[in-house]
Amino acid sequence: MIQESLPTRWHMACATILLNQTRRTPDWDRTLYDLFGTFPSPSSLAQAGPELEELLRPHGFQNVKANRLRRFCSEWLEWDGTDLEALCSIGNYAVDSDWIFYFGERPHPDWVWDKELVAFLEREAAECAPVSTRGARAAPPIVHGHQASLK
Secondary structure: OHHOOOOOOHHHHHHHHHHHHOOOHHHHHHHHHHHHHHOOOOHHHHHHHHHHHHHHHHHHOHHHHHHHHHHHHHHHOOOOOHHHOOOOOOOHHHHHHHHHHHHHOOOOHHOOOOOHHHHHHHHHHHHHOOOHHHHHHHHOOEEEEEOOOOO
């Protein structure tokens, strides 16, 4: 997921705003990296001119997305860093991403709204699941400091 490769909480929040209700594609990844290269800080993005809409144009809804980003970044500059959901344009996808990728929490997939985040959590849980011991012979118990025989 793109959230894993972004350097800061601000970058991740911007990406989730842009990717909300949108399928991630290689074109989107390039746009995100171009966006952060052109506007490397919340203040630069809050003050972005029409070049922001041009950057977002290939993906549609560029005016809506640009306005959301500008307002979000303006609020970010005044934000106390506690409740991300209090900021403009932050919805369930951004909040869940914040908990998973910024705070490192691993909520149960049933508590997460976005299907891609659910799939990420399920994949991660499967990779970390203990290897099944079904059918394997149990280790003999230790009795008085010596391993007992299972004969």
